[in-house]
Every structure is written in C-alpha cells, then in structure tokens.
Amino acid sequence: MSRNAEVAERLEEYADLLEAQDVGYKPTTYRRAASNVRDHPDAIEDLVADGQDAVEEIDGVGEAIASKIVEYVETGSIAELEDEREKLPVDMAALTRVEGVGPKTVGKLYDALGVQDLDDLQEAAENGEIREVEGFGAKTEENIRDHIAFARQAGERDLLGDGRPVADDIVAFLEGLSDVERAEAAGSTRRWRETIGDIDVLAASDAGEDVGEALTEWARADETIEVGPTKTSVRSDGLRVDLRVVTPSEFGAALQYFTGSKDHNITLRNHAIGQGKKVNEYGVFDISDIDDPDSGQRVGDLLASETEEGVYDALGCAWIPPELREDRGEVAAAANDDLPDLVTESGVRGDLHTHTDWSDGANTIEEMLAAAEERGYDYYAITDHGEGPGVFGDSGLSGSDLREQMDEIDGVRDDYDLTVLHGVEANVDADGNVVDVPDDVLAELDIVVASPHSGLGDDGGDRTDRLVAAVAHEHVDVLGHPSGRLINDRPAMEYDAERLGEAAAAAGTALEVNANYHRLDLPGSAVKTAIDAGATVVVNTDAHSPSELDQLAYGVHTARRGWAEPADVLNTWTTEDVLEFLE
Template sequence: MATNAEIAGRFEEFADLLAADDVEYKPRAYRRAAENIQAHPVPIGDRVEAGDEQILEEIDGVGDAIASKVVEYVETGSIEELEELREELPIDIADITRIEGVGPKTAGKLYRELGVQTLDDLEEAAEAGEIREIKGFGPKTEENIREGIEFAREVGQRHLLGEGRPLADDVLAFLESLEAVERCEVAGSIRRWRETIGDVDVLVGTEVGEDVIESFVDWESVDSEIESGPEKASVRVGEIRVDLRVVVPEEFGSALQYFTGSKDHNVRLRNYAIARDMKLNEYGAFDVSTVDDPESDQRVGERVAGETEAGMYEALGLPWIPPELREDRGEIAAAESGDLPDLITRDDIRGDLHTHTEWSDGNTSIEAMVDAAAALDYEFYGVADHAEGPGIVGGMGLSDTEILEQIEQVREAAAASEIAVFAGIEANVDADGEIGLTDEVIEALDVIVASPHSALDQDAGTATERLVRAIENPAVDVLGHPSGRLLNERSGLEFDARRLGEAAAEHNTALEINANPRRLDLWGSAVQAALEEGAPISVNTDAHQPSTLEYMRWGVHTARRGWAEPADVINTWALEDLREFLH
C-alpha cells in the first residue's frame, strides 16, 4: 500500500529534480500537490487501489496530469517520467539538499560542473577545494557545505514524527484486531513523541507470540520482511522499518517501560532502584534486599511488579511518569517530590493563532479556514498570512495595502462566524530583529506573529540578541518558530532558550511551538527552559489548508515534552484573557 507520505515524497523528488534541471513553474506545482497529498485525511493509495480515482479530484493542486501519475505510482510502484528524470540527473537529491544552502538548483549545478551525485562525492569535492572554483560559489560556500555534510548524513537516517506516528497508529489498529493480542502499544522514541524517529517500535502482550508474528509479517501493508523469530520481527512499510516484540502478558508493563526509554531515563531509574534494594529490567521489578548477588540473573529476587507500567514506578514509591517526560531532565526527582506537571492535553486547546490562507501561500479562503476551525469546536481562530520581507519565497508576502484589505475580509468572516476571528500577520524578523511593519498596519491588527525566515546561519549569540529584540518589540504578540529550522532539511538558528524565556516573560510575548511536523519549533528542552523563566507559550499549526489544522496533535505533545501545563499555553486561555494578552 502506498501511503500519502510515500506518494507525496515522489512528487517532492519530482519537484527537486525539475528545479535541479532549471525547469520553471512545474516544481512549484508539484510541491503544492505533494503538500496537499501528504495532508489529505484519507489514505489515497487505498482508495485508488480500490478503483476510486475520483478521490484525486478532491485534492487541491492535483490536476489530470498529476492524478495520472499518482495512479501510475499506486498501480506500478513507479512513475515513468520520474524514472527518466532520475536517469538524466542521477543525484541523491534528498540527501544533498539537506545541507543548508544547497537547494535543488545548486545540486544540479554541482552535478553538471563536478559530477556530484552523492554526499560522498560532495565531501570529496569540498575536501579537494573544487567547489570554490565554480562561478558563484567561493571558499565560504565551500566551507559551509563541508560543515553541513555530517548533519545531512545524520538526519538522513531518521523519519519525521509526522510520518512515523500515523504508520504506528495503523500498526496498532491491525494488531488490536488480532484475537491473540491481549495488549499492544508503541514504544521507543515514537511513544515519547520525539520530533524524529529511527523506526517504529511496537510491543505486544500475548500467550501465542509466534501466531502474532506470523500475522504481522503477512500484514498486507508490509512491503518486505527484514527478519523474524519466535519473539520479534522486523518489516519495512514504505520507507520505514517497524520492529515488533512479543512478551507474555504478565511482563508487558515492565517491557513497555524498558523499551520506551529513554536510555538516560532508564539508567537514572535503575540507579534509583538500586539505592532502594530493587532491581528493574524488562522482566519486572524485583526486591533484591535479601539477595547476595543481584546481577546473577535477570529474574533474581522477589518479583513485585511488571504486569503494568504504572506498577513499575509504584514499586519504587513513584507516580507513573508520562512518556514525553522520560528524557532525564529532572522528571524522577519531580516524581519523588510530587512535583510532576499536570500536562496539557489536546482537549485543553481552544484555538489556533498562526494559520495561512490563499492570500499568501495557503491553499484555501479565509472563510473556509474559519469554518474548519469552528468544526473543531474552537472558540477563536487567527489568520496570520505572510507579510513582505526577507526569506518569503516567490513574493508571496502581503504589502501594507494588501494587509489592510485582508483585515476587512477577516472582519467580515468574523461577523459571519460563531467563533472569534483574529486578524493577524506573520511578520518577518530580519537579521537585526526588526519586523518591518508600519504603525498603521500594527494598529489595525489583532495579533502579530513575528518569525525568522532568513539569515538562519547566524551564530548563537547574534541569533539570541536578534530574537530578543523581536520579543521586546511591543507590537509582537508571538515569536513564531524561533529557530526557523526544517527537520531533516536545515538546522536553523541556535539560541539561548533561557534568555528568550526571560525576555518573553518580561515583555509578555509568547514563544511559539510551531506544530508543523517539519518544524516542531520550539522543541521539548527549549520549551522547558523557557517555562522555567516564566515565558508564556503558544501552540500553533502554521496550517496552510483545513486538514493541517490537525497538526495541533504534534504541537501539544511537543508542549508536553517541555513540561507545559494548560495555564502555560495561551491557546488554552479564556477568550477575554487572551484578548487582554494580545492587547
């Protein structure tokens, strides 16, 4: 089965190779189609396989030509035109363009000038000083490319949470349908909701493990079997590896705790146990106070817990610790002292303050986006299309005149809606921390999200002061995606999160967790540091169409990784309190 992410990935590659070949216009159309396919709420591959090709007519940006390619890919596993492009430009385009500053056009030029096809080729050319000799490059560009190769190699081995978690949900749904499965849950980094994952880890409690494994490797969604045995199996679904482990039901809780991790959390917890004459492992919690050699066997001592995960913590006198907190950032000490946070949930969210429409680079009208927000039972919703400024691709930012015109339309949409609708803008934080809006525009707006989109290679000190200046600007309500990173594509700005938190607390400016799964910016540790300084947080989707309002799921779990409680997040506040904050 071709997943939405897999199909979208082919059109992203199409766009990159066309851009590398200096083709105009087409790449943008393919990227738009890829984004909408990725975000579509229905599994497109399943529907096309079942003969329902009309599903493609529902997807904005998917015309007849692209639709025929989707059908071709679902039916054959390849697209002839894409294969021809790959032969013409045999470039590992996804790997090479992960290097900051190396886009498809640059990758194409490096191939034509130096024959660069892979990261190894690129590294060899950089080490030999060949890149600086190409017109328009130079020593500085060559050095930046050389330094970015290690990052590109590292991220190339990981998948976005937004790609892995939907697959994990499908795996769980399949396993839960098996009569032999008594309990099942994801484990590893995906259960801790890390922004990227290596693979999907799944744990099953069953008395007939071999039957479950046989059913798992025969699942219709599996593309290939990597390995299988009596207790575990690994398969590949699309581009993602899925690892299944089966245990007896009475050891499910201890195995779930052990395989969820993180490694640092588990080491800290085991040491906590040792100090109390206890032994923890994947088989249970054991009282070893009367045992001469606790390391003589995995199951030595009196087993006091293991059937449930909560019991593993209770055996140590601790409350259950939510998976998102298990990163060894003080969670065990907080559990011991009774100070674990009451974490935010998706149900606490009352609205979204950073979204886009067709006025800039979104795909839908203001009215349609407002209706979609109302359908989520939100109490408020904010339009924040791009203003003109550095880093906005394709001239999609709005001029002052256009902003004022849009505000009028937002007011009309608000008058027709049952929810509060804020007229906002996403202003650009330039290299000096300025946002480039006139007083007239600032006065007319309800909410200003200020985000960096350019100069993302500044050093940490310069970047921190730049972002602090934006936070200190009395017009700015929310500092949007502070690092400007794109996961697996560019690392973005480094900064002192505590310094940002101090400034945000002092100037009543919210720091954004951008819930787009390609960003998740801020991330858990940065959120935690900012909250410790008293900063308010805002969780926003940066949605460009109605379906991507569902990105809020990723943002909420990222907030949980940062120890955020509902009161810390302005999206949970009562409308009158939010209005006061924005004013």
C-alpha cells in the same frame, strides 16, 4: 493510513529532478500537485480505485499528473521518474539536506564534477573544486563543506511526523488480532521525540510466533527483515519496524523498559537499587535478601510487572508520562509527588498562527474558519505573511492588502461560533526589527506573530540579541518558530534560551511552540527553560490547510516534553484571558 504522503514524495522528487535540469514551469506544477495530494482528505489509493477521473478532481492534478499517480499506486513505480533518475543519478534527498544546496545546485555540480552523493560533495569541497564551477565561489564552497556533517546526521533519523502515523497504524492492526491483548508504541516514538530511528512496538500475547507472522502479512509491510516468536522486524514506507511480543503478565515492565530513554532507565535503576530492589524489562523485584541478585533477570520477589503504573508505584514513584522520560529530574519529581500536571490536546482552545490563500495557504478564509469551528475551538487567528525576505514566492501581504483582508474578515466574523482574530506573521530582520508591515497597521491588528525567515545564522553566530529585540517590540504578541530550524533540513539558530525566556516574560510576549512536525520549534528543552524563566508559550500549528490543523498533537506533546502545564500555554486560556494578554 493512506498512501497520500508516499505519492506526494514521488511527485516532489520528480519536480526536484526536473528543476535540477533547469526545466521551466513543470517543477512548480508538480510541487503544487504534491501538496494537494498530501493534504487531500481521501486516500489516494481509494481515488485510484475509482478511476483516473476521480484523481483529476484533486486541485492542481491534471491528466498527465493523474496518470503518473495511477501508475505508481498500481505498479509501485513511475516510468518517467525512473527515466529522470537515470538522466541524473544522484541522491537528491541527501544532497538537498545540505544548507544552501537546492536541486539546481545538485544539477550543476553533477554536470561539472560528477557529484552524486554526500561523499562526492565532501570530496569536491575539501579539494577546492566547487569554487571553480561557474556561479560558485570560495564562500559557497565553505558553506557547503560546513553543513555536510549536519546533513549526514539528519539522514540517520526520520521525522516523528513521518513515523508516528505508521506506529499508530501498526498498533491498530495488532489490536485487531485475536491473539493480542494489548499493543503500544514504545521508544522515541512514544516519547514524542522530534526524530526517531526504528519504530518500536510492543504487543502482549502468548502466541508470539503467530503475531509475528501476522505482521509480515500486514498490507503495509513492504519487506520482512526477520520473524520470530519474540521479535519480528519489517519495513513499512521506508521505516524499520521492530515488534517485540511479551507475555501479558510482564507487559507493563517491558513497556517501561523499551520506552526509555536509556538515561531515564539508568536513573530509575539506580533509584531501585537504593531501595534494595531491581527493575528490568521483566518487572520490579525485591532483592534485599538475595545473595547474588545478578544470577538471573527474574531473581528476587516479584513486586510488579503487569502495568507501568504498578512498576513505578513499586519504586515509590508516581507514573511518569513518556514525554518526560529524558532524565531531567523526572524520577526525583515522581518520588516526591511533584510531577507537573501536563497540558493536553483537549485543553487547547484555539490556534493563533494560521494561513490562508491570501498568502501561501491553500484554502480560503471561510474554509479555514469552518475547519476551526469543526474542531470546537473558542478562538482562531488568521495570520497571513507580511511582505519580506524568506516568504514563499511573492505571497506576502502589504499594509494595504492587510487592511483589505481586515474588511473581509470583519464581514464573516458573525458567521462562525468562535472568536475570529485577524493578524499577521511579520518578518524579524537580522537586527530584531519587525519589518515590511507598517507600525500603524500592526497597531490595528488583533495579533502580531513575528518570525525569523531569513539570515538564520549560517555563520554559526549567536542570534539572541535579534530575538530579544523582537519580543520587546511594542506590537509583537508572539515570537514565531524562534530558532528558524527545519528538522533534518536546516539547523537551528544559536541563541540563549534562558535570556530569551526572561526577555519574553518581561515583555509579555508569548514564545511559540510551532506544531508543524518539520519545525517543533521551540523544542522541549527550550520550552522548559522558557517556562522556568517565567515566559508564556503558545502551541500553534502554522497551518496552511485544514489538514495541517491536525498537527496540533505534535506541538502539544513537544510542550509536554518541556514540562508545560495549562497555565503556561496561552491557547489553553479562556477567550477573555487571551484577549487581555494580546492587549
């Protein structure tokens, strides 16, 4: 795993600190550089090894920024960033998780009230001090106070997209050790839950002490928390990693147990008790003839332990995919051989919501189409932003811009071995109207994605009517990221998922599962509700660069958490069937 994201985060923090002090153009420059570093296909540490000139070849990275990148990779810190931290000693990440609090707000509240962290912010809000600061008022103070609890909760768990690559990297490292027979991620990471606590990893080995020591010496282990023959904990990229080493013959039972969820395991345990059996991290045991089944973990006749499939089979169940293990009826379905045939990454044939540098994307039409063709897609849609509130900067396209883009796309369609669709991501206003793109232009496009970008329910009010109106619009094909949430940054709008699903089914409008791991919107529970209501969902990346197309996996596994089968997911369909749906 490269250090690109790590370096990008330092550049973004530097930008935030500069913005908080009202520095002019530099924050934008550093954020652009951070985005390009994060998306760069080469590992930043490899570029640094080749010299600063190689780093400066990244778009938007000049001499000054490149020198900071080299300094950080080689020393672990940036002197100028440390200076800015001293000037503004605040917990920027935590404070800006509060809805409505950006870097400039942090700077003003620090200067006026000495606010450094969430505790200070809460105290100032509750004491009525924020409203007295110039440029603020009672409503702003109330909004800040109401969102502090969410910011605290968000800080307790990390994004799946930040943790999953670390878990995959650790598993690959462990699999390369001669003492390890098998290794797998477990816990919420394996279930593809949208946020994770610690990263749980399981290894099958008879040399637990050696495996634990090897992990502490792994190049990406920043800190050793504990090391032992069965459990070793390290910290990597700020994330705690807990490794459990189990005997190979009990690996399957341990993997099932440590994958969870807790509620799933309780239901499975009760299912076992009803059969005169018990299941735990050591295996499945027949305890029907045991007087005291609680006298030991391995008491009874061992029925299965080596594989997960064997564990479930010994309980009369089909193997349950990890994404379903949330105690939503999956155990009963497995016992009745009624589990869904879940959608897979390889079954996705195209992407129907992506961006280019015509709006706020980083790459040209040709570059994005080439990336889609490389992935073997049958079809691909370019849906740059229309004009309107909530769009980054002034990057939205007018009706005339879209017609001009239409001509450019028409000119390159035949150059690619896939069906190229041209569309727009339009804005849904507070009343559910599709705004800022004329209806006659919408009618000419191949696909219209309508998404809420502003007025996202800060007052906590229900927004179902707004979303229902949007899916009913005659030109709307897809409702994009319906709740408008940003995980750990902005709460979801309140809406009735069942009513939305029913409305989408009636209108023939697809509901998006936005695969960007900051969104994952619809979430799994809402996907299941929508499908049960008869709606079609579509897994889109909302990619703004070729590298973001790789986030498809997060959307597919989120759809799997919602029990989605291929027939439920629009972009697993053939090109002909997709075009018929869009008509």
